[in-house]
Amino acid sequence: MIIAFNVPCVVRSRIGRGKGLKSVVATTRVDFDVPEVGEGNATMSYTAELGRRSEGYSQYFGYRGQFYAAVPVYDGDASRDGWPEDPWRPSSALYDRLWLSLLADLLENRTGKGENPNLHAILEALAGEYEEDRLAAFEALEMEAAEMKSVPETEEDFEDGRRRASRVLGDLIIYRRQLHIRTGQPCYAVHVKGTKARIAVETTDVHMRLRAASFENPIHYPLRRSNDRIDGLKHYFAIEERGAMLAFIEAWGATVGGTAPRAGRQRWADHDETMDGLELDRIARVALHEIALAFASSTAYALPSVLLRENRAFFDAFYDLKEFLDERHDPEETCEELATKFMALHELAARERSASHGLISHPLKEFLDRATSRFGDRRISPMDFLPNAGSLPQPL
Structure with missing residues (x-):
């Protein structure tokens, strides 16, 4: 199913009346084909209480050797309206991964090429000591992106950004009409x-x-x-x-x-x-x-x-x-x-x-x-296959 995502990337563009190119953090649309998993092809592997028992349970599904957890977006809404999250105010595991992936790319590419000026701005937005500092950093990046003027190099960088973002979007599947994101055990x-x-x-x-x-x-x-x-x-x-x-x-x-x-x-x-x-x-x-x-x-x-x-x-x-x-x-x-x-x-x-x-x-x-x-003197190598957990936990 094709779903539109607005993803962060770093591009070359012009700002204001300046003639030179400047590296700017921007966002671009990616139309990504999220695979739909048929009923019975995924296995419900875990169920866990959400805080208080009255709040219900989380379910974790196993699919092709990976675990997936649901996100509160249904396929009908997502295919019609696109992913609803504002990339400048990330609140989900998906957008955390998109921003962290962008930061990792900047860290990797700085070797021998000089440091991208956006590196510290993104770092402050993701890991500032105080929440207000993180919000201010994201707002500053958003304001600069609003002033950028596209040039041919901008489109080249947008295409590269969409390709890089697709690696993270590959963590999504649709199962039982709900989007799920790959997670750990x-x-x-x-x-x-x-x-x-x-x-x-x-x-x-x-x-x-x-x-x-x-x-x-x-x-x-x-x-x-x-x-x-x-x-x-x-x-x-x-x-x-x-x-x-x-x-x-x-x-x-x-x-x-x-x-x-x-x-x-x-x-x-x-x-x-x-x-x-x-x-x-x-x-x-x-x-x-x-x-x-x-x-x-x-x-x-x-x-x-x-x-x-x-x-x-x-x-x-x-x-x-x-x-x-x-x-x-x-x-x-x-x-x-x-x-x-x-x-x-x-x-x-x-x-x-x-x-x-x-x-x-x-x-x-x-x-x-x-x-x-906790390990003591025992070996830390894998133990024998553990017994099964049994049926779903039941609320009191």
Whole structure:
């Protein structure tokens, strides 16, 4: 089904009376053919409560080895009116991905070609410290786009932008007359603060974003240390590990705050939901990034010379883990090797060091200690196929 989307892109154009070309963030229409999936070709794999039980459930469908979740747009409305979202005020997972993809393209293309002047403006719009700053950044970009005058180069860039956006739009399908967007595997997300633990149903999207991004990406790997950011980190458990999740919370002397949402994997789902390797991969990337920031390094690629005054074993362990993560191995097939490399760095970095007075702050140490304790001495390799979750959860 053909649906019109208004997508962000960067183009060359003229502004006002200026004769020179300027790089401008603009939007362009893309008519994209969203595939329609026939009834019975997708499998309802998970059902999860939406906050309070009275709010209903989310359903996650499996299709061709991927998971999909519904978005509140129906095919009739979308085919007639186009996608209703304002790209300058993104509010859905789809437009988050479109803007992040555009930022990733700018980051990738700056190598050897100079930095696009829009890079920092988009970064401020997506990751400004305060909401009003983000809104102001989007409004400034929108106002400049309204003043642009198209030239032949503009049309060339629009076409390139439509082609790039189509990669993200390929995450959409239509099933049962509703649009669905590709997502990660549903899982429990646990945030522990003090003696309270909050539980939500999220997906492994955060894991996949960290795996896909380079350590130079300022959205996924911010350039400044922040204990608040570390305090906000969560722990993830497969849906069928609810008992292990609750035991994890109890072991740290915390209690569940509020009502813990329930989710279930359907008995007819045929995937293996093991995600221990993927969770360890996320933990290792967080640790590597934060340890690099302890040296006031802008990226994990170029640690300053102070590192050379440390124990050579730490230097080797850091780059051994970094090179391994850069290769992006299958996380479940290589998780034992990753565990060995990560534990070696974790142990060395946790020690008090003369030059740095400790490479791991207390919030980071607490997070890493909790994150690694759940694995204990057992192997982290995929376990036997887990039993089925059973029927749909029923409201009380």
